[in-house]
Amino acid sequence: MPRFPRFAERSDRITGSVYEKFRARMAAAGDDLVGLHIGDAYAPPPYPLPIDATFMRTNAGFHRYCDTFGIPALRDALVTKLGEDNAIQVSSDNVLVTAGATNALSATVAALIDEGDDVMMLSPYWPFFRGMVRAAGGNVIEVPFYTRLYHEPDVFAMLDARVTPKTAAIYLNSPNNPSGKVLTRAQLEAIGRFARLNDLWLISDEAYDGMTFDGRSHISPGSLVGMFERTVSVFTFSKLFMFAGLRLGYAVAEASVVRAINKAMVHQLYGPSTIAQQMMIEPVRTRGLWSGRFVAECQSIRDRVAQALRIEAPIPEGAYYFFFPITGYLRSREYTEVIDELLDAGVSVAPGEDFGADFASWIRICFAGEATQRVLLGVERLNRILAG
Amino acid sequence: MPRFPRFAERSDRITGSVYEKFRARMAAAGDDLVGLHIGDAYAPPPYPLPIDATFMRTNAGFHRYCDTFGIPALRDALVTKLGEDNAIQVSSDNVLVTAGATNALSATVAALIDEGDDVMMLSPYWPFFRGMVRAAGGNVIEVPFYTRLYHEPDVFAMLDARVTPKTAAIYLNSPNNPSGKVLTRAQLEAIGRFARLNDLWLISDEAYDGMTFDGRSHISPGSLVGMFERTVSVFTFSKLFMFAGLRLGYAVAEASVVRAINKAMVHQLYGPSTIAQQMMIEPVRTRGLWSGRFVAECQSIRDRVAQALRIEAPIPEGAYYFFFPITGYLRSREYTEVIDELLDAGVSVAPGEDFGADFASWIRICFAGEATQRVLLGVERLNRILAG
Numbered sequence: 001m002p003r004f005p006r007f008a009e010r011s012d013r014i015t016g017s018v019y020e021k022f023r024a025r026m027a028a029a030g031d032d033l034v035g036l037h038i039g040d041a042y043a044p045p046p047y048p049l050p051i052d053a054t055f056m057r058t059n060a061g062f063h064r065y066c067d068t069f070g071i072p073a074l075r076d077a078l079v080t081k082l083g084e085d086n087a088i089q090v091s092s093d094n095v096l097v098t099a100g101a102t103n104a105l106s107a108t109v110a111a112l113i114d115e116g117d118d119v120m121m122l123s124p125y126w127p128f129f130r131g132m133v134r135a136a137g138g139n140v141i142e143v144p145f146y147t148r149l150y151h152e153p154d155v156f157a158m159l160d161a162r163v164t165p166k167t168a169a170i171y172l173n174s175p176n177n178p179s180g181k182v183l184t185r186a187q188l189e190a191i192g193r194f195a196r197l198n199d200l201w202l203i204s205d206e207a208y209d210g211m212t213f214d215g216r217s218h219i220s221p222g223s224l225v226g227m228f229e230r231t232v233s234v235f236t237f238s239k240l241f242m243f244a245g246l247r248l249g250y251a252v253a254e255a256s257v258v259r260a261i262n263k264a265m266v267h268q269l270y271g272p273s274t275i276a277q278q279m280m281i282e283p284v285r286t287r288g289l290w291s292g293r294f295v296a297e298c299q300s301i302r303d304r305v306a307q308a309l310r311i312e313a314p315i316p317e318g319a320y321y322f323f324f325p326i327t328g329y330l331r332s333r334e335y336t337e338v339i340d341e342l343l344d345a346g347v348s349v350a351p352g353e354d355f356g357a358d359f360a361s362w363i364r365i366c367f368a369g370e371a372t373q374r375v376l377l378g379v380e381r382l383n384r385i386l387a388g
Numbered sequence: 389m390p391r392f393p394r395f396a397e398r399s400d401r402i403t404g405s406v407y408e409k410f411r412a413r414m415a416a417a418g419d420d421l422v423g424l425h426i427g428d429a430y431a432p433p434p435y436p437l438p439i440d441a442t443f444m445r446t447n448a449g450f451h452r453y454c455d456t457f458g459i460p461a462l463r464d465a466l467v468t469k470l471g472e473d474n475a476i477q478v479s480s481d482n483v484l485v486t487a488g489a490t491n492a493l494s495a496t497v498a499a500l501i502d503e504g505d506d507v508m509m510l511s512p513y514w515p516f517f518r519g520m521v522r523a524a525g526g527n528v529i530e531v532p533f534y535t536r537l538y539h540e541p542d543v544f545a546m547l548d549a550r551v552t553p554k555t556a557a558i559y560l561n562s563p564n565n566p567s568g569k570v571l572t573r574a575q576l577e578a579i580g581r582f583a584r585l586n587d588l589w590l591i592s593d594e595a596y597d598g599m600t601f602d603g604r605s606h607i608s609p610g611s612l613v614g615m616f617e618r619t620v621s622v623f624t625f626s627k628l629f630m631f632a633g634l635r636l637g638y639a640v641a642e643a644s645v646v647r648a649i650n651k652a653m654v655h656q657l658y659g660p661s662t663i664a665q666q667m668m669i670e671p672v673r674t675r676g677l678w679s680g681r682f683v684a685e686c687q688s689i690r691d692r693v694a695q696a697l698r699i700e701a702p703i704p705e706g707a708y709y710f711f712f713p714i715t716g717y718l719r720s721r722e723y724t725e726v727i728d729e730l731l732d733a734g735v736s737v738a739p740g741e742d743f744g745a746d747f748a749s750w751i752r753i754c755f756a757g758e759a760t761q762r763v764l765l766g767v768e769r770l771n772r773i774l775a776g
C-alpha cells in the first residue's frame with residue numbers, strides 16, 4: 001500500500017529517548033537544574049588527547065552525549081546552508097544530525113518502510129540501500145534509470161512502468177553514484193509529480209551535494225513545490241567535506257518525520273558524535289571559501305581520466321566516478337576473470353552487479369580516492385587489460 | 389524456537405560490504421595496488437581542523453573510511469586488553485569496533501533476533517535495548533532480577549520461571565545500569581548453565597566494564613567455560629574512558645558471529661569513525677595509568693551521596709547510579725506529581741518505569757554526571773521533596 005504520510009508500523013513499536021518527555025521542562029529550567037537523570041561523566045577524559053586545547057576549552061561537553069537530534073550550533077549552521085545552497089527553507093526542527101548519510105538512510109528506512117513494502121530503487125544505485133530495504137523486510141523494485149537518461153527523455157514513463165500497489169517509497173540519488181548523472185530540474189519535477197500521484201515517500205540521497213561539473217547545479221527535490229512534506233533529503237560530510245572518516249551526515253524533513261527518524265536512530269547508536277559535530281560547525285560556515293577548489297580539481301581529474309581511458313564511458317556530470325560496461329572488451333573472457341586479471345595487474349574496481357541487476361557487466365572506478373598520478377597509473381593498467 | 393547457533397533470518401537477506409569479497413586479494417596485493425574501487429577522497433580536508441598536526445601526519449587516512457571491522461591497531465590493542473582485563477583470549481577476528489555500545493547491541497539484535505522471537509531481559513534494564521528488540525519484531529520477556537539478588541540466591545530458578553519455547557536470547561548487564569548490582573562468578577555461571585541448557589544466545593552488555601567498587605571484580609561471562617561461542621560481549625568508550633561524545637564501542641564474539649553483526653552494522657552506518665578509533669589506541673594501552681583514579685573517585689562520590697541521601701536505597705556495587713523505590717515517600721502524591729515537584733525544585737531524575745514494568749515507582753540518579761557539589765545539591769533537593 002502506498003504509505004505517505006504514514007510511518008512504518010515498526011515506528012509505533014518503539015519510543016524515543018526516555019528523556020524526550022522532559023526535554024521542554026529541562027530546557028526551560030536553565031542552569032540551576034541539577035541533571036541527575038542522564039548516565040554520563042561530568043569530567044573530561046583524564047588521558048592525553050590529540051585535540052587543540054583551546055577547542056576543548058571552548059567546546060565544553062565535547063566528551064559528553066549531546067541532544068540526539070544534534071547540537072544546536074551545527075543544526076543552525078546547516079539551516080543556513082540548506083537555505084543558501086539547496087533552496088530548502090527550514091528551521092532546526094527539520095534537521096537531524098546522523099552518523100553519516102548511511103545512518104540517515106538506514107534510520108529513514110526503519111522509520112518509513114514496513115515488512116512487505118516495495119521500494120523503487122532507481123538504478124544504478126548505491127548498493128547498501130538495497131540491504132537496508134531488505135533488512136527492514138521490504139522488497140526492492142529496480143528501475144533502470146540514470147544511464148538511460150542520456151537517450152530516453154520520459155522519466156515519468158520509466159517510473160510508471162514499474163510501480164506496484166505495494167510501493168511505499170522511491171530511492172533517488174542525484175548526483176548519482178555510480179553513474180555520475182546529475183538530474184535536471186525538469187526530471188526531478190517529473191519524479192515529484194509521480195511521487196505525489198502515487199502517494200509515495202521520496203528518499204533523496206544527496207551525498208554528492210555540491211559536487212557537480214561544467215557549471216551544472218545540484219537541485220534538491222525537497223525544494224520543489226509540493227515536495228518537502230514527502231521528501232527526506234540526506235546529506236553527508238564524507239564527500240564535498242572530504243571527511244568520510246568522521247562519520248557525520250544529516251537528514252532534512254518535516255519535523256514529525258525527523259522525530260520518527262530520530263526514534264529509529266537512537267535505537268541504532270543513540271546519538272551522533274558530539275566532538276565530530278563541534279569540529280564541523282566552522283567548515284559548514286566557511287564552505288564557500290574552500291569547496292569550489294576541490295570540485296574544480298575533481299573536474300580536472302575527470303577530464304584527464306576521460307582523455308586517458310581507452311574504454312568507451314559516459315562523462316560523469318557530478319560525483320567522482322566513471323561507470324561503464326566492459327562487454328565490448330571481454331574478448332571471450334568471463335567478467336569475473338577480467339576483474340581477477342585487473343587485480344593481478346594491480347588495479348581494483350567496484351563490480352557493477354552490486355549497483356543493480358542490469359549492470360552485471362559494468363565496472364565503477366573512483367578518480368578521487370588516490371593521488372592523480374596513481375589514478376592515471378590505474379587507468380593505464382585498466383586500458384592494458386581491457387583495451388589490450 | 390531457541391536459536392543458538394543460528395542467526396536471524398534477516399541476516400541472510402543482506403550481504404556484507406560489497407568489498408568484502410576482495411578483502412584478502414587486496415590485502416595480499418600490497419602498496420602497488422591502485423585502489424579505484426572505493427568512493428573516497430584521497431586528500432585530507434582543506435579547512436582548518438582542531439587536531440594536533442603531528443597526530444594527523446602520523447595517522448594517515450584519519451579522514452578516510454576504514455575497514456568496517458575497525459582499524460587493525462585498535463583491534464589489536466583491544467585483544468590485549470580483553471586478555472588482561474576480561475580473561476577473554478581472542479584474536480582480532482573476534483573484535484568488531486562499533487559506534488558505541490548502543491550500536492554494538494543494536495547490530496547484535498539485528499543479526500540474532502527474528503520477528504516473533506522472545507528475548508529475556510533481566511530487569512531493571514537499560515531502556516533502549518527494549519526498543520531494539522521491538523524494532524526487530526521480537527518480544528520482550530521481563531525477568532525481575534538484579535534488585536532481587538540482594539535477598540534471593542537462586543538465579544537459575546528466576547530465569548527458569550520465565551523462559552518460553554520461543555526464547556532466543558538473554559540480555560544481561562553487569563555491572564547493572566540502573567541498579568549498580570555486580571554479578572558474582574557463581575551467579576554468572578548459573579546464567580551460563582541456563583543459557584546452555586536452553587540453547588540461548590547471551591547478549592552481555594558490559595558498558596560498565598572496570599567500574600566496580602569495594603574491591604569487587606567485573607567478570608565477563610564470555611570468559612566462562614563453554615560460554616564464549618554463545619556470548620556477544622559488548623563494551624564502550626563512554627563510561628570508564630569518559631568519552632561518550634566520541635560514540636565508540638566494540639563487540640566481541642566468535643568470528644562468524646562478528647561477521648554477522650558487521651553485516652548488520654554496515655547497513656546502519658557503514659563503519660565506525662576512523663579518527664575516533666585512532667584517538668583511542670593510546671588510551672587503551674595506558675588505561676592502567678589513569679582508570680583507577682576515576683573509579684576511586686566514583687566510589688568516594690558514591691559514599692558521600694549514600695551519606696547525604698535521606699531515602700532508603702541499595703548501595704551500588706558498580707556503575708554510577710543509585711536506583712531506589714520512592715513508594716514510602718509519596719505522602720499521598722502521585723508518582724508523576726513528585727517527578728514534577730522535583731523538576732520544580734531544580735533536580736531531574738530518570739523515571740523508573742523506563743527500566744522495567746516492576747520499577748514504575750522507582751527513580752534513578754546518576755552521581756557522576758555533574759560536579760560533586762552540584763550532585764550533593766541535587767540530593768539535598770531530592771531529600772526535601774521526598775523525605776520532607
